[in-house]
Amino acid sequence: MPADCVVRSFSRGGLLRGWLPCCSITMKMRELELRTGVHRETIRVYLRHEVIPQPTRPRKTVADYGEEHVKAIAAVRQLQQDSRLTLPQIRAMMNGDPPDQRVNANAFSHLEQLVAARVGLDEHLVPLATLAGRYRHARRDARSLAAFGAIEIVPDSAGEAVSITDAELVSIWGEMRQQGFLEDLDFSPKMLDFYVEAARFVAGWEARTFLDRTEGLIAEDAAAAMIERALPLMLNFFGLLRRKEFMKNIRTGQPDATALALPGSASATSSARLSRSARRIDPRPLG
Structure with missing residues (x-):
């Protein structure tokens, strides 16, 4: 990227979602193949399924691609390899539909990235009305989760809405309800404020630890690749430890x-x- 090209962060409601270059850097299909390691026929399949943005076409027979295509293709590959998602599943989740299988938490950062690449500053949001069609108490649960900062509800043309990641958090509690975690037994989203505090503590410690050991010592691209690979591993690591401790407490x-x-x-x-x-x-x- 040229030195004089400013990279502009974009956000909605104060939450950083990604970035877009303010200047236009274009490439042809051949260079896109080289940058991503993905054959052009596979890229065309991605385009047909609308999981990556369409190229700009200055002329009918000319297609220009940019950095957003490189990032989007990488995100699709990760979703296919790590979460075993098909292209129709990825497309449906990009549109805010709930997954028809359990996917790991890291998948949602890739989905947010795909949506950002596709629609730019106008981040796709999932209406609470859509969630309420699947989970009867979704609106009430969403407001409870938003009250202590677990999710953010933002105004949208369709009414109240949430991001793709936050929609999954609401959906998870909806599934918990279906398993019997109800107010009759004193279970409600309000009890989850502890998880927000715990997540902030653990994530802050992880970020400080990582930066202390890598900042200025390795290239930014290498650091980003380390985080990309390590985050799902550490989520699984922590989840297994938590499961062990939970079952030990239940047994005793x-x-x-x-x-x-x-x-x-x-x-x-x-x-x-x-x-x-x-x-x-x-x-x-x-x-």
């Missing part, structure tokens, strides 16, 4: 006392719930 009926002392607005409520759960699980009489 004695939740770890250190968990009850974690700071945050949810700690007191969490302590009461966990203590009540421990009494239910452990049938031994007190004393």
